[in-house]
Amino acid sequence: MKLLDTLHRWTGGLIGLVLALMGLSGTILLYEHLWIGLPGTGDPLRGDLPTVAATTEKLMATPGAQGIIYADERFGLLQLRFGKEAGAYASQSGEIVTRWASQWERPEIWIFDFHHHLFAGDSGEWVIGIAGLAGIFFVITGAILWWRTRKTFQLRLWPKRMSRPSIVWHHRDIGIIAAPLLLISVVTGTMMIFRPFALGVVAPFGPMAETAKALDPPKFKGGPLADKPDYTAMLAEARRRFPDAEFRILSLPRGPGDPISLRMKQPSEWLPNGRTSIAFDAATGEVLAARDALALPSGAQAFNMAFPIHASKVGGLTWRILLTISGLAMTMLGSFAVWTFWFRRPKPAKRPLKKAALASI
Structure with missing residues (x-):
């Protein structure tokens, strides 16, 4: 259990910031149709x-x-x-409302690029995919580690104090509440990046070879x-x-x-x-x-459901609110994990002087 705790803390300290930024940018994108604010968006x-x-x-x-x-x-x-x-x-009548020469002129476009590629194309996708796999590891190991301390559970939206013990306690308890939503968000997001992982997830719906063939674009x-x-x-x-x-x-x-x-x-x-x-x-x-x-094939149709679930394109306002909770929880958990690991690490205990050393003084 100690090894599991160490792995959970170290991977959180290294990957937590990426997950926090993914959670924040994803939450913003859930509502992009509301804040773009151009004439005709509500037509x-x-x-x-x-x-x-x-x-x-x-x-x-x-x-x-x-x-x-x-x-x-x-x-x-x-x-x-x-x-x-x-x-x-x-507009739907063909009138140009606005134009741009670079993605930096449209916030919804560069936020989308950051959320999907970290502004780094295919290399950024790999980083996000690895962070997604780490996120799945966090949810599973976090649930295992929480079980030992389940009797001390307290639901708090914010740590009682900004001390390391309070943040760790809050991280543990808020994490178990958000775990199901976090797992859905991270699994569906990782499916869109790593095809072998996606094929494994949808394998219960049909043969993997059949699904892979159906997903390949025809030439x-x-x-x-x-x-x-x-x-x-x-x-x-x-x-x-x-x-x-x-x-x-x-x-x-x-x-x-x-x-x-x-x-x-x-x-x-x-x-x-x-x-x-x-x-x-x-x-x-x-x-x-x-x-x-x-x-x-059924496997390909199951794969095609990953993005709508991940981006709240189905389920209406209820599912969008749940994904908002998931995104904000990921932002909080990831940022606090990095904060406590790098800036609030416990000081090593001072080792007592041995009697022999004292006697020789």
């Missing part, structure tokens, strides 16, 4: 084909446009993508991008194939021969941007393939 969704098609044709004619994230019921603006960091918000080979793609015809064909689905993301080819991709969300899908997709030949607009997310 009702207009998902009819004529409106969406006209807006798409207008926005994709903008020089440098690479794709569109369509409005939804929570956020009434479309996001137009121009390149690595540049973009714009537009197609088409012609070069046409000068004026017929987006209206593509959207009409997509609506014919999936009449109840919402248009979510339109993306131009990333490289030569890649298709134009359209993602859609069917009513039964939890993922906010859906996994139902259609690939169009960039030269002719013909359908190369269509994927029905509801026909995917």
Whole structure:
């Protein structure tokens, strides 16, 4: 048990700050649709084909446009993508509301980048993934260590004093209360970073090889991008194939021969941007393939539920409040763990002089 306690303290001291920042940034992102504050964010969704098609044709004619994230019921603006960091918000009638050349001009974008990549791309994802695995270790070992002292449990939202014993006591008791929510947040977050870990989590729902194959994006080979793609015809064909689905993301080819991709969300899908997709030949607009997310293997469908649970895209206000509690608890637990480990460590006890040493003086 002493070894477990030592491992818990050392990993908390080393990784706690990352987890605290993940908890804080994640909590802020839960409410981004409320604080962006641009005109049109609260507009009702207009998902009819004529409106969406006209807006798409207008926005994709903008020089440098690479794709569109369509409005939804929570956020009434479309996001137009121009390149690595540049973009714009537009109304559902196709009027540009605001533009930016760098992510630093939009707080919701750089906070999202920090939460997912630590501003370091793939390397940052690895750090977050390792911190997520450490977070799972914290929850499990913390529950084991708490069991020894369960009779002294006291629920306090804040430590009684800012001394090390009081903080450790508070850390232990508030941690056991938040443990179930923390476990859900950390597991679902880590699933989106480490595919082998995710496959292990959803293994009870179906064979791992089948799930992995279903999650791999299909590869197609088409012609070069046409000068004026017929987006209206593509959207009409997509609506014919999936009449109840919402248009979510339109993306131009990333490289030569890649298709134009359209993602859609069917009513039964939890993922906010859906996994139902259609690939169009960039030269002719013909359908190369269509994927029905509801026909995917059970393991893949279970994996697609991780992000909606993690980001409170399902469950309404109740689940968002619970995730807020989880995020704030992670922020508090992580920051206090670092504080007590590095700045409030107990002073080593002075060793008494041996009698022999005293006799020789």
